[in-house]
Amino acid sequence: MDEELNIIKNDPWLEPYKDAITGRHQHAIDKEKELTGKKTLADFATGHLYFGLHHTEKGWTFREWAPNATAIYLIGDFNGWQEQPKFKLRKVKNSGNWEINLPEKAMKHGDLYKLKVYWEGGCGERIPAWATRVVQDDETKIFSAQVWNPSKPYKFKKKVFNPNISPLMIYECHIGMSQDAEKVGTYNEFRENVLPRVVKDGYNCIQVMAIQEHPYYGSFGYHVSSFFAPSSRFGTPEELKQLIDTAHQMGVAVIMDIVHSHAVKNEVEGLGNFAGDPCQYFYQGDRREHPAWDSLCFDYGKNEVLHFLLSNCKYWLDEFHFDGFRFDGVTSMLYYSHGLGEAFCSYEDYFNGHQDDNAICYLTLANKLIHQVNPRAITIAEEVSGMPGLAAPFADGGYGFDYRMAMNIPDYWIKIIKERRDEDWKPSSMFWEVTNRRKDEKTISYCESHDQALVGDKTIIFRLIDADMYWHFRIGDENGTVERGIALHKMIRLLTASTINGGYLNFMGNEFGHPEWIDFPREGNGWSYKYARRQWHLVDDPTLCYHYLGDFDAAMVHLIESVKNIQKTDVIEVWHNDGDQVLAYRRKDLVFVFNFNPTRSFTDYGFLVPRGEYHVVLNTDSKEFGGFGFADDTVAHFTCADPLYAKEKKEWLKLYIPARSAVVLKRQK
Numbered sequence: 001m002d003e004e005l006n007i008i009k010n011d012p013w014l015e016p017y018k019d020a021i022t023g024r025h026q027h028a029i030d031k032e033k034e035l036t037g038k039k040t041l042a043d044f045a046t047g048h049l050y051f052g053l054h055h056t057e058k059g060w061t062f063r064e065w066a067p068n069a070t071a072i073y074l075i076g077d078f079n080g081w082q083e084q085p086k087f088k089l090r091k092v093k094n095s096g097n098w099e100i101n102l103p104e105k106a107m108k109h110g111d112l113y114k115l116k117v118y119w120e121g122g123c124g125e126r127i128p129a130w131a132t133r134v135v136q137d138d139e140t141k142i143f144s145a146q147v148w149n150p151s152k153p154y155k156f157k158k159k160v161f162n163p164n165i166s167p168l169m170i171y172e173c174h175i176g177m178s179q180d181a182e183k184v185g186t187y188n189e190f191r192e193n194v195l196p197r198v199v200k201d202g203y204n205c206i207q208v209m210a211i212q213e214h215p216y217y218g219s220f221g222y223h224v225s226s227f228f229a230p231s232s233r234f235g236t237p238e239e240l241k242q243l244i245d246t247a248h249q250m251g252v253a254v255i256m257d258i259v260h261s262h263a264v265k266n267e268v269e270g271l272g273n274f275a276g277d278p279c280q281y282f283y284q285g286d287r288r289e290h291p292a293w294d295s296l297c298f299d300y301g302k303n304e305v306l307h308f309l310l311s312n313c314k315y316w317l318d319e320f321h322f323d324g325f326r327f328d329g330v331t332s333m334l335y336y337s338h339g340l341g342e343a344f345c346s347y348e349d350y351f352n353g354h355q356d357d358n359a360i361c362y363l364t365l366a367n368k369l370i371h372q373v374n375p376r377a378i379t380i381a382e383e384v385s386g387m388p389g390l391a392a393p394f395a396d397g398g399y400g401f402d403y404r405m406a407m408n409i410p411d412y413w414i415k416i417i418k419e420r421r422d423e424d425w426k427p428s429s430m431f432w433e434v435t436n437r438r439k440d441e442k443t444i445s446y447c448e449s450h451d452q453a454l455v456g457d458k459t460i461i462f463r464l465i466d467a468d469m470y471w472h473f474r475i476g477d478e479n480g481t482v483e484r485g486i487a488l489h490k491m492i493r494l495l496t497a498s499t500i501n502g503g504y505l506n507f508m509g510n511e512f513g514h515p516e517w518i519d520f521p522r523e524g525n526g527w528s529y530k531y532a533r534r535q536w537h538l539v540d541d542p543t544l545c546y547h548y549l550g551d552f553d554a555a556m557v558h559l560i561e562s563v564k565n566i567q568k569t570d571v572i573e574v575w576h577n578d579g580d581q582v583l584a585y586r587r588k589d590l591v592f593v594f595n596f597n598p599t600r601s602f603t604d605y606g607f608l609v610p611r612g613e614y615h616v617v618l619n620t621d622s623k624e625f626g627g628f629g630f631a632d633d634t635v636a637h638f639t640c641a642d643p644l645y646a647k648e649k650k651e652w653l654k655l656y657i658p659a660r661s662a663v664v665l666k667r668q669k
Contacts, residue, residue, distance in 0.1 A: 005397030007389045010440045014388060017351040021389065025397050027357055028364040035303060041369040047311035048228060048319075051097075052130030053113075055149045060102040064089070064128055065304060067096025068277035069117050075125070076113025076144075078106060083116055096304075109151070112144040119276025127226060127269055129281075129308070132319075133237060134213045134229040134269075143215060143225070143269045146232075154238040156245045156321060162376060163253035163323060164204060167567035168403070168503030169557055170255075171203040172449055174210055175234040176217065177518065178508060180536050182529035184217070187239040191246050194508070197536070198252060201511065201550075202557035205253040205378070205503075207326050209450065211240070211316075212259060215269045218520035220450070222328065223295055224259045225270035227312050230320070237320075244321050253323040255378050256316055260309050260366075261329030262295040272296060281305055290332065292340055300333075300358035309362065310369050317373050324370065324378030327401075331384045333359040344385045360399065367400030378402055380444055391441035398441075403502045406443040409434055413447055413492055417463045422484075422598040422660075427576045427583035430596075434499040435571055442502030442567070447492050450507045453518045455531070461489055461513035461549075469515045473545045478626075484598070486545060487627065487660045489513060490552050490620040491594060494662050497560055498592050499585075500567050504560070512539040512550035548626030555625070559618050559664065563588055574607050582657070589667040590617070595657040601630070604654040611639045611651040614665040621661035630658040637665060 005021060008014045014021065036044045053062045066072060072089040075081045087106075089098040107113070112135070115126045127134060133148035178194050179185035198206055210221025213229040221231070230240045244254045263281070267273040271281045282288045282296045290297055299305050316322045331339040336354050344350070363381075370377045381390050381401040392398025412433045416425055437443050453459050462469065464485035472479045478486075493511075497504045515538065519531035539550040560566055566587055574584040574591065581597040584607045591609055595602065614637040621627030639651035657663065 006395075007392050007397040007440065010396075011388065011438070013347055017347060020351040021397055024357060024360050024364075025394075028361050028368075028394070031306075031361050032365060032368070035306065035365075040372060041310065041365060042314065042372045044307070045310035045314040045369050047307050048130060048132075048315040052128055052132060052228070053145075053147065058101070059104040060106055061099065062089070062102070062128075063097055063099040064115065064130070065097055065308075066117060066275035066280070068119050068280060069098065069275040070120060071118040072098050072275075073116040074100065074102075074113055075116050076107070076147075077111040078108075078113070107147050109147055109149045111147040113147065114144055117275050122276050124273075124276075125268060126274060129226075129271055129274060130228055131226050132228045133232065134226045135232045136215075143213075145226075145229075148237065150238060154241040154245075156241065158245055158248040161248040161253070161321070161323065163378075164251060165253060165378070165503070166565045167500055167560065168205055168253075168378065168444070169203045169561060170205045170207050170444065170503060170505040171198045171201070171508060172207045172209065172505055173198075173508040174220070174450070175208065175231075176210065177520075177532045178534055180533060182533055184233050184529070185533075187235040187243045190234075191239075191243040193536075195243070195247060195250065195252070199250050201554040202561055203506070204251065204561070205255060205323075206247060207255050207257060207380075207505070209257040211256050215264060215266055218522050219264075220454075220520070221257065222259055222262075222293075223264035225264045225266055227263075227308075228315055241320055248321070253378065254321075255324040255326055255380070256322045257328055258313070258316070258325040259328045260298065260312070260362075261327070261332045262290050262293055262297055265289075265294065265296055281308070287336070290338060292338065293332075297332075300356065300362040306362060306365070310366060313366055313370055314373055317370065317377065323374070323376070324380075324402075326380040326382060326405075327363070327366075328382050330363065330381045330390070331387075333363065334383070334385065334387055339385055342385070347388070350385070350387050363401075364394060364399045368394055371400070380405060383407070388438065389441075391438075391443070396440070403442045403444045405505075406434075406437065406445045408436065409445055409496055410448050410452055413460060413496075414452070414463065417460065422596070423581075425581060425596050426578045427581055427594060427596060428578050430495060431499075431573060431576060431583055431585065434496055435501075437501060443500070444503045444505050445496050445500045446505040447496045448507065448510055449505060450518065453507060453510065453514075455517050455519040458517070459510060459514070460492060461485060461510075461515070462517070464488055465513075469513075473515075475543055475545060478545065482545065484660065486513075486548060487620060489549055490556075490625060491596065491660070491662045493553065494556055494592070494618075494620065494664075495583075495594060497556060498587070498590075498664075499571050500560075501571075502567055504557075506553070509534040511553035512546045514538070515546075545626055548624075552620065552625040555618055563590065566590075574609060580605075589669075591653065591665045591667070592662065593655060593657055593665070594662040595659060597659050599659055601656070601658040603656050605657055606652045606654045608642075608645060608648075608650045609639065609653045610667060611641070611649055613638050613668045614653060615668060616663055617666045618664040619661070620663070621658050627661065628658065630661075631656050631663070633663075 213226035623629035
């Protein structure tokens with residue numbers, strides 16, 4: 001490769017690692033040619049149309065990849081769960097594939113089934129790797145595949161969806177815990193009860209967690225067993241399709257939290273020892289098990305595994321019309337160490353030979369495939385190490401993700417809330433943290449996601465207010481701790497959301513300061529659903545302070561979306577003074593002013609901005625958002641001329657900025 005790749009041109013510090021970068025790039029090109037020949041990745045990634053159970057004109061066809069098997073039987077409701085010769089698969093010559101063709105009457109919609117797999121020295125029941133419907137028995141808790149061939153399959157009303165995501169505003173959600181009741185919520189309940197809230201609040205994308213089937217509900221969906229089966233806990237595949245279709249009709253994109261970084265260890269439900277070969281899908285030796293997650297690591301060097309995972313990406317796009325994916329655990333995939341115990345202090349850490357080039361190749365091909373299938377698709381990498389090029393285009397030498405998660409930002413907010421007195425918060429440090437990113441890569445900024453809401457951690461509102469949430473959150477009964485928490489909650493969100501260069505993410509309920517952590521039913525809590533739900537009644541209660549935070553979040557989201565492509569505009573610092581704890585910056589015609597000082601308000605505090613008339617469009621201190629309303633936001637603000645800055649066409653904008661508040665002003669045309 002003679003011509004230098006753009007990611008190196010854009011960042012001269014990458015020049016010493018040119019060989020590694022171009023080598024990874026060429027690896028993906030070579031692997032794509034090996035897999036596809038003269039076809040495309042979209043043509044290659046069609047394993048779901050070949051493997052698994054399919055209804056045909058002649059009846060049923062079932063296929064499975066199991067190179068270590070010596071015999072395979074279909075067992076289920078249709079044959080009394082007994083091995084029968086007519087349900088025995090035959091091995092396809094010169095391959096590790098097995099198949100069987102059955103007449104129409106052999107099985108019917110709703111029948112439960114499994115595989116009985118034999119191998120040298122053993123046998124066991126298995127759920128097919130490509131099963132698209134898996135259900136759990138309420139009494140025995142045993143999982144089985146299910147024949148899914150409804151007489152009236154769902155037909156999408158919105159066949160083509162062109163999402164308006166400028167910028168991308170993501171509402172991260174979990175179907176099961178999305179209801180107020182102490183139970184597992186459903187796709188239908190989410191569609192009816194939560195989706196309208198998302199639209200009203202202004203978010204244009206939902207990121208749905210825990211879709212792929214997982215045996216243990218408390219894993220939050222991250223220990224996947226059946227990669228092609230939408231979780232039956234929440235309803236049927238048709239109901240998931242209706243949810244996505246309805247979201248599209250409401251103008252909301254739907255992306256899926258996809259887990260290709262590891263798989264559950266389970267053998268009966270999962271891929272852990274599929275046909276007597278513990279490494280059919282997974283790495284050999286010490287690399288097979290993830291040391292921190294108690295799970296198994298895919299062997300991305302096997303073409304059959306690439307076929308499985310790439311087909312999985314295409315399946316969810318084609319069959320369910322998802323608009324893209326947030327790839328979980330990318331850091332774990334990139335490094336032999338899974339990123340554990342590494343600081344990532346220099347570029348050397350990204351190119352020192354400790355990286356899994358097979359995984360890097362897979363992620364690159366996955367992004368190419370996804371955008372081949374749907375050019376408008378959205379891909380996001382959850383990655384903490386800062387690997388250069390992750391969200392740069394493949395043509396530039398990157399891995400092709402559209403966005404990467406800005407995981408430094410929530411860590412920063414937690415750190416200063418925990419470790420710094422309010423008087424020691426430095427606006428210059430805050431501004432640097434929320435804008436510290438590679439110029440050629442888009443990020444998803446967020447204050448907190450589901451990670452910060454789990455038991456053992458704390459949400460921002462709980463770190464700020466703690467137990468006073470329970471005793472002083474009724475309007476008129478707020479104490480100083482609550483007033484501080486409400487003020488900072490809004491300011492932290494506004495600073496994070498208004499400085500995006502790609503998109504913004506909020507986890508379901510955090511926008512209104514949901515008071516409880518997340519704790520799924522488990523033995524240690526008596527299998528309770530008390531903390532695996534969202535208490536919407538709190539934000540709906542006009543007598544409680546929660547609605548202040550919810551109303552502010554909606555106003556903030558709508559304001560940011562009102563500026564088309566605000567994420568592409570420059571974030572221009574106007575002023576910071578760490579002594580005063582004041583920060584100001586502008587984007588297009590908006591000026592953002594923050595006073596983090598806990599005690600001092602400032603009168604006629606001046607900033608140099610483009611001359612003009614400015615109107616207040618959002619104020620965290622407004623009474624409608626639980627503030628004190630110290631400033632008169634109906635007053636128009638006119639800049640004052642200064643001959644020293646006449647050539648720059650800048651003038652002084654002088655404001656009253658109350659303590660612990662932020663205001664957004666818009667320059668009038």
